[in-house]
Amino acid sequence: MSERPYAILHDAQGEPFGVFISAALWAEVQAEVLPVLMAAAGEQQQPEEVFPEPLGDWNDLAAFWDLPYPLDRTVACGQCGAASSDWQADEPRLFRLKACNLGGLARFECQRCRARVTKRHFKDGVKVQTVPFVE
Ligand SMILES: [Zn+2]
Structure with a gap:
């Protein structure tokens, strides 16, 4: 059925x-x-200059998640210190999703300083890297 x-x-x-x-x-x-x-x-x-977020890719990552820890929604900017416990829940948003894939990569743009925060999810944990915005 x-x-x-x-x-x-x-x-x-x-x-x-x-x-x-x-x-x-x-x-x-x-x-x-x-x-x-x-x-x-x-x-x-949404204004034109706001890029669409690849939310389908994020949903795929969440749907096919098979790592031994839960997928969390925290994002922290190593450049300006902005931090969120749930990047989708902030109002106004502190981070916007720029890229995401099933390999466990999630890249965000800090809305305060435009730095790129990349979270790479591996079996043994998450590696986070912040790259400052470059014009
Ligand atoms: Zn920032």
């Missing part, structure tokens, strides 16, 4: 009023769907 990854929700009168999608499906389509939803809801698009 396979479950549909989404469902149309109906009110007491049987009228459709919303859509539920599974967390797994949302993780898969979020990067593409969210901008469409925001635009439809009349919310402001």
